Amino acid sequence: MNNRKIKKVVIAGGGTAGWMAAASLAKLLGKTLDITLIESDDIPTVGVGEATIPTLITLHQLLKINEKEFLAAVQGTFKLGISFENWRDVNQDYIHSFGWTGKDCWAAGFQHFWKKGLDLGISEEFGKYCPEWAAAKANKFAVLSREGLNYAYHIDAGLYAKFLRKMAEEHGAQRQEGKIKRVNLNADDGYIESLLLESGQVIDGDLFIDCTGFRGLLIEQALHVGYDDWSHWLPCDGAIAVQTESLGEPIPYTRSIAHGAGWQWRIPLQERVGNGLVFSSKFWSDDQAIDCLTKNIEGKPLNDPRVIKFKTGQRRKHWHKNCVAMGLSSGFIEPLESTSIHLIQRAIVRLMQMFPYDGIRQPDVEEFNAQMKFESDNIRDFIILHYHVTDRSDTEFWRHCRNMEVPESLTHRIELFKQTGRVFKVPTELFGENSWIQVMLGQGLMPEQYHPIVNMMSDAELKDFLVGIRSQVDRTVAQLPSHADFIRHFAPTMARD
Ligand SMILES: Cc1cc2nc3c(=O)[nH]c(=O)nc-3n(C[C@H](O)[C@H](O)[C@H](O)COP(=O)(O)OP(=O)(O)OC[C@H]3O[C@@H](n4cnc5c(N)ncnc54)[C@H](O)[C@@H]3O)c2cc1C
Incomplete structure (x- = not known):
């Protein structure tokens, strides 16, 4: 000491x-x-x-930050999740939303009920059973006092x-x-x-x-x-960033659009859009990356593209x-x-x-380091999942990602989900079961079976169960204003001055 x-x-x-x-x-x-x-x-x-995730709200509550003042000061918009476009394959999209999808039972998560419904032809797209997913798709949002949406911010x-x-x-x-x-x-x-x-x-x-x-x-x-x-697991090592004028109303989610050797982000703020491209220098030069980003942005650039290198x-x-x-x-x-x-x-x-x-005291130092490492390692695995589980094989980059070795801890999670449909959150890790499920399904990993407890429901009961959840989601979303209207009333920006 x-x-x-x-x-x-x-x-x-x-x-x-x-x-x-x-x-x-x-x-x-x-x-x-x-x-x-x-x-x-x-x-x-x-x-x-x-782009942030919902945990920031907890810090802001601790700091007693007034949400309206904060949003107005930072040109803030709301974020219900991330739309992953061209990740599973070109022209295939999914949303990883911040909400909870469907209803679990004590022994099996909702994905098991949904999977049986899928086999019977009575399940709809997984996200349709999640209010945050449906609100994002409909461009709607509100901070609700009861049974509210899970959200984060773009700032x-x-x-x-x-x-x-x-x-x-x-x-x-x-x-x-x-x-x-x-x-x-x-x-x-x-x-x-x-x-x-x-x-x-x-x-x-x-x-x-x-x-x-x-x-x-x-x-x-x-x-x-x-x-x-960790470059051998996450090959991207550069980014290009550029801001553009907004062309339309801000959407309530981040867009992540995969390209030949990386991916592009679009983060809608109240008065501008943050854009960038993350790429791997093993597969693309800076010029190729700038060219890709320039061709894929909308709206007039507000600054010159900036190159950022990282490991x-x-x-x-x-x-x-x-x-x-x-x-x-x-x-x-x-x-x-x-x-x-x-x-x-x-x-x-x-x-x-x-x-x-x-x-x-050294035990505090060691505990702090162990907790930070544990959390970072789990996030790392979750990010690798997006690259590794993909049907894309159209470029050398994607073939590399499909075939690369991944950490044992991730291989186990992938195999567990594939063979049994099961996902277990490690206590204190950031991403919960529903995040892992949405991304695994979105990336094209379908469980081979569902938990037999689902068979306690007759097919007709299962159908009623699924329809009931959908109707509840629809009712929640129907009462919401558009995201842009909500911001206009809730916290219009003060950033102009
Ligand atoms: C491409 C990219 C996209 C990202 N997108 C997201 C995102 O969407 N969401 C998210 O959560 N995070 C994101 N991040 C991460 C996020 O940007 C950082 O975590 C965050 O900005 C914190 O940066 P920082 O304060 O650690 O460092 P910096 O912003 O680099 O600040 C460093 C500070 O140190 C000071 N400094 C350095 N050297 C000296 C010196 N010698 N003397 C005095 N001062 C010095 C500088 O003046 C500066 O104030 C992204 C990062 C990158 C690279």
Whole structure:
């Protein structure tokens, strides 16, 4: 144990990760801590990261963020899921929605009832039994007080950082402008003592949060914790990002459109669309990727396409000595399921749960690292699933993805679902059964059998059961306004000023 008491927290970096950490710590622990955030106007943030998942709402509730003010400030729209287009095969689409599909029984999930119905010719498309799926398809949305929809947000990343900065400063966090030139380590124990800025100023602290982006200035460049590279499982290593003018009303879901050697995102905000293409440099050059994206965007570009390079994987330790890495400095899983902001949030909450006021204890550090690794490994498997289980064989990239080796843990899940229709969520992993089922079915993996408990229902009872769920979904969706109308009344943007 290191007995140094933790009073002064220094956050290096002011992107989404830095300001999320500053706002959360200042709001929830600020009275007991002295918080400084250092960022450099000369080093831009990554500037992407605009699709979220429903867990963000939990953090916002904890921080008592007013949803209307937040949405208006960040040009926010609502997100009910992700539409995966051309993933299973060209011209085949499915939606991974945030909702729950159908009704389970104690022994078997809804997919077993649906599968028997399919064999009998009485089941409709799996998603039709899920209100979020049906609302997304109908372009409808509302925040309902009872039996509401599960949703997340699309946000402008730059405006979100501004929003959080205001909150952090209101709760006492100090912003320090300046470029970090050197990380000073204690000669005896290797802990970080201070950061030297180019101006010559020295910022000392007890605990350092590395939010410096891919460079990992503290956790890697100074503390050398090492990196687990996952490129052999997730071959994409580059992205092109460009913003465009909106052509129509925003839709309530993210679009992920697969192409020859990667995929394209479309994230609709209130007044513009975030676009990008994630691709593998083994199969496409930057020029080919830019060409593909340029041909597939709608609306006038608002900036020049930007190329971002990355290596998928994670730091061997997220917390080492008195440094905790959050955001891109801790690792990166490509944005297919919009999980990075979630991982920042999890790191913040975990750190607060284990906050080392009286000195850093190694069991806390190990627990923190084990939990972050467990969560990242499960997300990694879920992302690989989208690439690996596919009927696509039209390009070298897709043939590579179909044939590549995948982690044992994923092979087991795929085989279990294929042979038995069963899916089990590992406690504390992010994606639940319904997410795995939607993606496995969507990617073309059909269970060979259903659980025999389904046979306790007669065929007529099964039909009534399925029709009943559909009617309930239809009733829920019928009462909803259009997504655009809802936003216009709920939280129109203030971003123009
Ligand atoms: C292509 C792409 C798409 C993505 N899409 C999504 C998405 O849809 N959803 C999602 O959840 N996540 C997404 N992400 C991830 C998301 O963008 C990041 O998790 C998030 O933006 C956090 O970034 P960051 O704050 O860690 O790093 P950055 O934004 O890179 O910020 C780094 C900060 O460190 C500062 N800094 C660096 N070096 C120094 C220095 N020497 N001195 C002083 N300051 C310094 C910089 O000034 C900056 O403020 C995406 C990422 C990529 C690459």
